Amino acid sequence: MGATGATIDADAVVAWFAENARDLPWRRPGFSAWGTLVSEFMLQQTQVSRVVPILEAWLVRWPTPADLAATPPAEVLRAWGRLGYPRRALALHACAAAIAERHGNEVPEDVDDLLALPGIGDYTARAIAVFAHGSRHPVVDTNVRRVLVRAVDGLAQPAAPNARRDLPAMAALLPDDLVAQRAFNAGVMELGAIVCTARTPRCDECPLAATCAWRAAGYPPAEGPPARRQARFEGSDRQRRGQVLAVLRATDAPVSDAELAVVLPDAEVRARVLAGLATDGLAEPGPDGWSLPGAERTSD
Numbered sequence: 001m002g003a004t005g006a007t008i009d010a011d012a013v014v015a016w017f018a019e020n021a022r023d024l025p026w027r028r029p030g031f032s033a034w035g036t037l038v039s040e041f042m043l044q045q046t047q048v049s050r051v052v053p054i055l056e057a058w059l060v061r062w063p064t065p066a067d068l069a070a071t072p073p074a075e076v077l078r079a080w081g082r083l084g085y086p087r088r089a090l091a092l093h094a095c096a097a098a099i100a101e102r103h104g105n106e107v108p109e110d111v112d113d114l115l116a117l118p119g120i121g122d123y124t125a126r127a128i129a130v131f132a133h134g135s136r137h138p139v140v141d142t143n144v145r146r147v148l149v150r151a152v153d154g155l156a157q158p159a160a161p162n163a164r165r166d167l168p169a170m171a172a173l174l175p176d177d178l179v180a181q182r183a184f185n186a187g188v189m190e191l192g193a194i195v196c197t198a199r200t201p202r203c204d205e206c207p208l209a210a211t212c213a214w215r216a217a218g219y220p221p222a223e224g225p226p227a228r229r230q231a232r233f234e235g236s237d238r239q240r241r242g243q244v245l246a247v248l249r250a251t252d253a254p255v256s257d258a259e260l261a262v263v264l265p266d267a268e269v270r271a272r273v274l275a276g277l278a279t280d281g282l283a284e285p286g287p288d289g290w291s292l293p294g295a296e297r298t299s300d
Contacts, residue, residue, distance in 0.1 A: 001035075005174065006151065006152050006153075006154065006212070006213035006216075007152060007211075008147075008148070008151050008152060008173050008188070008208060008211075008213060009172070009207075009288050010175045010180070011093055012182050012192065013183075013184055013187040013188055013207060013208070014117070014180055014183045014184055014187055015207070016187060016191070016207035016229060017183055017184075017186060017187030017190055017264050018093065018183070020190070020194075021186070021187070021190055022036075022190070023049075023058060023128060024048065024052065025039070025052060025055060026131065027186070027214070028037045030133075032059075032063075033106070033107035033128070033132035033133060034063070034065055034261075035055070035247040036061075036062060036107075036127075036128055036131050036132035036295075036296045037095070037107050037124075037128050037132065038058060038059065038073045038092065039051065040056060040124045040127050040128060041057055041092045041095075041119065041124070042054065042055055042087050042088070043186060044124075045063050045084070045085055046083055046084055046085070046087060050082075050083060051083070054080070054081060054083055057079070058079060061074070061079065062096075062242060064100075064103055064154060065095075065096035065097075065099040065107070066090070066096070066100040066104055066105045068093060068096040069096040069097035069099075069100045069101075071093070071229065072294040072295065073090060073093055073274050073281075073292065073293040073294040074292035074294050074295035076085070076089050076090070076092070076093045076244070077089050077292050077293070078249045078292070081249075082242070082246075083223055084242070085209040085283075086245060086282055087280055087282065088119065088290060090280075090281055090293070091118050091119025092119060095118045095119045095120065097119045098117050099117065101142065105170050106229065107132060109132075109133040109135055110129070111126060111129050111135075111137065113127045113128060113130055113214075118145070122163055123139070123140065123141055124165055124258065125137045126140075126141050127141075127266055128183075131182065131185075131186065134178050134179070134182055135300075136174065136176075136181050137167075137171075137172060137185075138168075138170030138185070139170070139185040139189065140161075140163075140166045140167060140169075141189060142158075142161075142169050142186050142192070143188075143189050143190075143191070143192025143193045143194075143196075144166075144170060144185075144189050144192055145158040145161065145166055145192075146158055146192045146196055146198060147188050147192045147196045148170065148173075148188070149170055149214075150196060150197075150213070150214035150215075151208045151211070151212045151213060151214065152169070152213060152215075153213060153221070154213030154214045154216070154217045154220070155214065155220070155223075156163040156214065156219070156221055156222040157198070157222040160181075162259065168223075168260075169190075171186075176291075185211075189232060191206065191207075191208070201214055202230070217270045226286065235275065236245065237269075237272070237273055240269065240273045241273055241276065241277055241282075243263045243264065244260060244263065244264065244273055244274065244277060244283070245277070245283070245292075246291075247259065247260060247263060247281060248290060248292050248298065249292065253289075254288040254289035254290060254291050254293060255290050255291070256288070256290075257270070257289065257290075259289070260290065262273070272286035274290065276300055281290060281293055
């Protein structure tokens with residue numbers, strides 16, 4: 001409970017979620033724990049609409065962690081395509097190998113076991129434990145934090161993430177029933193994603209409108225400097241990295257510096273981008289040019 005004395009009606013959130021939840025693969029009955037883990041990796045900083053088709057194709061091709069672990073990293077990066085932040089694909093590949101080796105090809109339930117896997121942090125571990133296994137834990141992402149701070153604390157936007165503050169705040173609201181707590185965790189997240197949004201909240205559609213502390217206070221604006229916007233993508237090294245990776249994904253043969261100069265004409269920029277990709281394990285230099293990591297090198 002926050003300083004305002006307000007709280008959140010868990011039953012109202014669960015009922016709202018039952019009627020309004022988007023139909024997403026990882027919410028369907030029988031969806032595997034492995035599929036949930038893959039979805040969590042893919043959803044990091046990526047829109048749901050972009051994830052769904054790639055996730056579905058991914059699970060057809062690699063239905064278990066061992067299937068993915070047995071695949072060369074180059075093929076994993078090709079399948080990742082344009083989801084962005086491709087280091088996540090390599091982390092998922094390493095995570096699959098660890099699950100196959102340490103846990104008998106089954107995604108573990110224990111949060112500490114999940115945290116010990118490559119690429120899994122505090123949020124992802126709890127999300128998998130709750131949504132894949134039904135364990136009782138608070139799951140807190142940006143959307144959840146925004147709902148909590150508005151409905152309970154009466155503030156427009158949350159402060160910086162702080163697990164020591166955020167996790168107990170969500171835990172205090174969880175229903176005791178395992179099924180209900182899973183729906184509540186997902187429901188608060190969904191509220192933040194589609195109703196209690198950062199810029200244009202649809203308060204008239206919110207099941208918490210009658211008790212929301214922020215609404216009761218007259219929607220006071222956020223204090224302090226505005227949140228930093230993400231750096232512009234157009235013309236950034238992030239865009240350039242994507243352009244190089246697109247060329248490397250398109251062929252099994254090594255790609256020469258001259259061929260890469262077509263997409264990155266500036267030699268200094270090209271060298272910087274390639275060095276960064278090599279450091280991150282996303283590209284490898286060879287005597288005939290550049291390739292994806294672990295690619296079977298062929299020549300024309």
